[in-house]
Amino acid sequence: MTVAQVPTPPFPFRIGVDVGGTNTDAVIIDTSIKDATKSIIATQKSPTTQPNVTDGIEAAVQSVLKQSKVDHHRIASLSIGTTHFINAIVEQDERHLDKVAIIRLSKSFTREVPPFSDFPTRLKNIMLGYCTQVDGGLQIDGSLEAPVVESQVVEECNRIRELQIKAVVVSGVFSPLDHHFYQEQTVRKIINRELPGVSVVCSSEISNIGFLERENASILNASVHRFAKRTIREFKTAMKRLGLQCNLYLTQNDGTLLDADLAARLPIRTFSSGPTNSMRGAAYLCGLYEDGTANPPTSIVCDVGGTTSDVGVLLPSGYPRQALADVTIAGVKVNYGMPQVESLAIGGGSIIRNNGGRVTVGRDSVSYAIKERALAFGGDTMTATDIAVAVGVESQVGDATLVRGIDPSVISKTRGFIKKEYERVCDLVKTAPEPLPLILVGGGSLICPPQLDGISAIMKPPHHDVANAVGAAMARISATVDIVQSTGSQTVTEAMNKATDLAIERVIRIGAPAESVVITEQESLPLQYIDNRVRTVVKAVGDFSPSTVSVEKQINGQEYEPVANGHVLEKPSQSTEGPAEEAIDINEYKPKIVVDQATGVKAWIVSPTDLEWMAEGCYVLGCGGGGSPYPEMLKLRQHIRDGEELKIIDMQSLKPGARVYWAGNMGSPAVPAERLSASESILAMETMLEYNKHDTFDAMIGIEIGGSNGLQPLTIGSTRNFGRPVVDADWMGRAYPNLWQVTVAVHEREQILPCAIASGDGRALVMTKSPHDTLIDQTLRAPSIEMGYYVGFCAKPSTTEMVHKWAIKNTLSQAWRIGRCIARASKNSTAGTVSEQIIEEMGGPQSAKILFRGKIVGVERRLFKGHSHGEVVIKHMAVDKSSPQDNSAMAASIPVAVGGELKIPFMNENLLARHVGDDGHENVVASVPDLITVLNAASGKALGIGEYRYGVIVVVLGMACSPVWNQSKAGLEAGGPAAFGYDRVEYRPLGDYKEPRSVIDEFS
Secondary structure, eight states: OOOOOOOOOOOOEEEEEEEOSSEEEEEEEETTOOSTTTTEEEEEEEEOOSSOHHHHHHHHHHHHHHHHOOOGGGEEEEEEEEOHHHHHHHTTOTTSOOOEEEEEEOSSSSTTSOTTTTSOHHHHHHHEEEEEEESOOBOTTSOBSSOOOHHHHHHHHHHHHHHTOOEEEEEETTGGGOSSSOHHHHHHHHHHHHSTTOEEEEGGGTOOSOHHHHHHHHHHHHHHHHHHHHHHHHHHHHHHHHTOOSEEEEEOTTSBEEEHHHHHHOGGGGTTHHHHHHHHHHHHHHOSSSSOOSSOOOEEEEEEOSSOEEEEEEOTTSSBOBOOSOEEETTEEEOOOOBOEEEESOOTTEEEEEETTEEEEEEEEOGGGHHHHBGGGTOSBOBHHHHHHHTTSOTTSSOGGGGTTSOHHHHHHHHHHHHHHHHHHHHHHOSSSSOEEEEEESTTGGGSOSOOTTEEEEEOOTTGGGHHHHHHHTOBEEEEEEEEEEOSSSOHHHHHHHHHHHHHHHHHHTTOOGGGOEEEEEEEEEOTTOTTEEEEEEEEEEOOOOOOOOHHHHHTSTTSOOOSSSSOOOOOSSOOOOOOOOOOOTTTOOOEEEEOTTTOOEEEEOOHHHHHHHHHHHHHHTTTOSOOSHHHHHHHHHHHHTTOOOEEEOGGGSOTTOEEEEEEEEEOTTTHHHHOSOSHHHHHHHHHHHHHTOSOOSEEEESOSSGGGGTHHHHHHSTTTTOOOEEEEESSSSOOSOGGGSHHHHHSSSOSOSEEEEOSSSOEEEEOOOSSTHHHHHHHHHHHHHTTSEEEEEOOOEEHHHHHHHSEETHHHHHHHHHHHHHHHHHHTOGGGHHHHHHHHHTSTTTEEEEEEEEEEEEEEEEETTEEEEEEEEEEOOOOTTSSSOOHHHHHSOOSOOSSEEEEEEESEEOEEEEEOTTSOEEEEEETTSEEEEEETTTOOBOOGGGOOTTOEEEEEEEOOOHHHHTOHHHHHHHSGGGGTOTTOOOOOOSOOOOOOOHHHHHO
């Protein structure tokens, strides 16, 4: 059926809808009116309908259309923000989730960590349809790993057809950098030809570098894709009933619009649009960011609902500051952007209790039932709204006479508590101590005090209660460019300008007038170990130009399958519930220790729990470097699930004359983020065994406990590979950037060569001679680049004597204990005291110290000779001793430095902690070889240098190094400040090293 097009009139009106858990809000805005608050000509707030939210959307839009009486033909757009799609995943609703087939593109890598490796069991059982791998993939410089082979793809299509799977993910190694071969798109064309009607998601269209997280996000997107198509078809059907022929958009996570057809294909982009709508609505309503004001301020936005308050930051661009910590959806790690929001468990419906003079606010709420249960509305439950009504904050809410009986002391204590909590959460999102303006939005915003310390002004604009819908209505369109460029023939500035021009070109191409385009994000990231390469990220935003589109044509096109009588599918009769996840009592858990009856040797048989704890601890001991151990942990966990064994022994169990091999990986950490945990080190081991004419060896020892190499010996020693035990020790006690800094080479001559490197795709070489150990790194760098910028490394095997003399003892045990602290804090909601727990494990305040608490306010990065150099600046932030968190331990541990800021220069790893006081006085509070690590204060987990970002609240922890370093002139020359160019910094031990307790000894 076709519909005659309406002559093109002016299109001044925009409709915005936001679907929340409690209310569905709608507005109509007349964009020809320049005054933001006067431009809103109709609003509607009504309860969200369940289970079919479309009915509520239609009713809300019908209401504002009736109120405004605008000509339907003059409406430019309908924009909807909804939690529809993310809810299907969070609720694990198999009615709306499809099985997914995954086709990976890589000839030599990623097999060790298969798809769904870190999915919760139930969600995996719902979504896992089929997994396979074909030739393809790129190197980090954009060159081919292997070309796509069409016959392989066709063969896999036949299998997918047999399984009747209707959703496919194509995920190629380094596919976000593929601007020449377009491998994922090539494979999609083949699948579309072979399997018509099957939806195909290319991972490069979902997110950027980080293979597993990108693939995970793509799987979620593919599984919910059919439901998204059905839902958007319902939206369009509702538009037809309303007589609307404008374009339909959905709002996406970054505060901009997504065309409905694209939203149906990429629903994951809408998952976190709610908080963004609120912040963009605040930006429009306060008028600071939409009228061309010069140098608009950074502002805090607080959206107060019935149960919680969500607080975020509006940057001068008028867009929210993006979150930088790990993002998870229903327990699945993903790497797509979302706004950084701190939630406070206080809202308009928060319940107030008076227990003998002790007043509590929340954490529970009457929520949507506030008009039935709150005192001001005739109910019997005292809420935060009742307190606001009692003090006359809002005369139009409820009946003030019904709250006159509230005890004045309860009112005072409640207001004091709420004030302190709002001040605390506002301080959390600030990156500097200077006061910032606060914009209040949301229906519960009347509970916020009129003045807050640290806030310069509080604005509550008209229509603040429907700011979410306003943000949806006035959203713009955007385009992002994320590319790796060469800086051999251009400067970093020129590379950034090129990326900026490309972003502007893209946003204009999708409909933005050139004069409306602004740049809202720019970032330049040098790539470690990769000379003359920089990753440039730019986002451009612009207005959209409305056009007439026939809704009837859209909903009757082939893109949308028919749906009979609504939206809800019958629940399947067969349950997809999988086996329950293993529950661990952290306090009662004991590792498995076995004794060899013939030799009496005790061994620690590693479990999945042990692995997870060791991985967290290795990242802490990496001191910002070493790369994430997460992929290695996933691989080893699969080994255990497949029946393989990982065995750890104490160094005392080594027999005299034992042959002890050591190996690991070297190169850019960005490479294993895409290749996952591949077999490079295994191939390097095989090369050295062949060169040395050794059939086997007695044990493995780690090259460094810090970062991903901390778990590498377990992979090599696994019964799947060489089946040898791993010594509870390593050659560094942390992570260091240079190979010649391993302790055995620091103290003894000729301990590294001969050594081998291997690429993981069949290439290997052996190096036999060097005039000095410091030249080995430089010599191996060129072939490592040719091998893909990341190689496995295996050195000359060591001996029992050398291990006893120079290895740092019980470091796997130490990593395990640190990881257990983090896991315990997560379970007990005591992340704020993780540092104190780790200090206790390290031997107490004489062995480890909190150096500083604060917020990252500056990060500088540059590349020199393959190493990532730079400095992170952390501004002091006081600890709130009356916070609801457990602060008893926190109060007992006073940081070494307070006030001012802490500057930490790094060379792959953190090198110094330099405190600059409020008076400008500078003092080095810790330096290498002591360990300096930065923890995310929200989770207690370590941050690598690549994760240092503005606004992250951190705790800096200092730990004493092993005497192998600090009691030797050679150790200090190799690992102290002078080794990194800080000749004027005198090393002063942070504390007395306490040898880690052996897990084997303790739990035998």
